[in-house]
Amino acid sequence: MPVSIADVARHAGVSPSTVSYVLSGKRSISEDTRRRVQESIRVLGYRPHAGARALASSRSNTLALVVPLRSDVHVPVAMRFAVSVVTGARDHDHDVLLLTQAEGADGLRRVAGSSMVDAIIVMDVEIDDARIPVLRELGLPAVLIGVPADTDGLACVDLDFTEAGRLCVQHLAGLGHGRLAFVGEPPAVYERRTGFAERTLAGFREAARELGVPEPAVLPCEPTRAAAERAAADLLRDHPGTTGLVVQNEAAAEPLVAALRAAGRSVPGDLSVVAIGADDVAAAVAPALSSVGLPVEELAERAVELAVRGLDDGTPAGVTLLAPTLVDRSSTAPPPRRA
Template sequence: MVTLADVARQAGVSASTVSYVLSGKRSISEETRRRVERSVTELGYHPNAGARALAARRSQIIALVVPLRADVYVPVMMEIAVSVTVAARRHGHDVLLLTKDEGPAGVRRVAGSGLADAVILMDVEVDDERVPLLRAQGTQAVLIGVPDDRRGVSCVDHDFATAGALCADHLADLGHREVAFVGYGSGVYHRHAGYAEHTLAGFRERAERRGLRFVQRPCEGTYESTAGTLGRILADRPETTGFVVQNEGAIGPLLGLLRTSGRTVPEDASVIALCPEQLAEQYAPRLTAVTGPAQELGRVAVEQTMGRIAALDRGEEPRDELVLLTPVLTVRESTGPAPRQGSRP
């Protein structure tokens, strides 16, 4: 039996484009429309009646679940949300934004209402309770994040494990042997947020392989909490010369506290951050940082969503996908060779 995918392959377009040509729900160029129609005729494709009925009931809405907790960096979350909205509009869909931290109850309410054709989840935990609920309800879901159990969903995320490894490698290559990992607040780790756990796991594995002696300390990101965190690190490991920071709120306080303690960056202490590019550029010295494109997360998530919806409309089982975006290390002024033994304050 000829499928919609066969038509798309012969016409040299995506399956969603074929679906739009057949449904007339989106404006398609005349040349593309003719090419699709020619392939439909040549292959003898006949859309499945059940799939057509299902497509007709689509709401053209995607629910985007963005829990705005106190311990998340809201600017990045909103950048991803805007990217999802823009990409969805290109596919003729609107976005229903859900920001209240309701956990499974909120997802159940939206999924059961029929308001949305699919759900995109953000702030994903490694053992996220929302995922089995969506799977049980048969709701099409895409996760911006990677849980341990990925059955029945598609996922896109930065490769945080590789990002953590890049930080360890960079400090090791510069000759640092005593390093500290300043993370998010303890609540982020208690709820097993994927981005935090995957980064720390990647950093820990690479640090051990490279022979780094390290400590990891959570930090709430305020000036007071950062001062307490740095004080404990230096009390426990006074020879620490390298700092990895995965907490946007702690970056500024840490740089100031190192300066007031008599440690010059990068001569006495190197600092590398996992943060957005624009944030790394605003500090003095400018930060060596590992970054990833937040907007690309939103675009890929929507493409995965459209692929799952299109598969259902063809009467096919949606394919579970995993896309990890490669992080980029940009070296700036905040990291340098480890100071000689005995030269630190």
């Protein structure tokens, strides 16, 4: 039942090494031989043994992907990301080994040490992530989704969230909004210093300052309907003059807007809202929210590409920030005229 390279070689009347070279293309093979070998492979249903291959070539053709399991990351987005990584990896003839955050640094050491994977992709990286030093000393290409404080020797991919924050302010200020507010991720996200949240806020505040908008209110928010409703109430009570709102919290966006409307505020009539995050979420709200989208698939693809490229060239390093774009939907308009 198990067909080996020797069987193929025999069947095609060549040596095993020739079969190997046909498969890898690392040496030139005559057109005629190539075809004969490929036919034998087909007929016999040959599949190279992954372990043997890994042993001989010290390449496993497998990537490790570490997925978060925090309750405060938006799960559908994480899942989309994971699926995109698998898809992207397959395009580069790689497979994906799934690790959970819970395995931590030891898990990384384990899969790297036993040569199970030849590169690692890590999602949901914090600014001072404990895994960073480990990744660095592992000697494998590592790609982070997110940007930690010290990026030496590591490749990082992320949306340019600072710019995303600025973009929202610019958009709203451009429409004439003078009082802005920001509904963000849960406090825990800021506390553990997840880079994207921090940077968005920085960009948001910076742009506000530059454009002469008064210091905006910032309301962190748990990813529940009830919390979103509370945030809406708080906003209306404590910052009644607000006309421009930015939401960076996929789970809260819809209920927040719903609560505002339930409270008699029209969107965008009284209040303009811009979302930051997965585009599909923003587009599904009523009214569809103008948003700075998180390019999940593109991030995943970049990450895979960097990981795979890092195998040939040295460790890939440097920070890749994708430029954010704001898609204008039906949730933003000029502010109401002062009564």
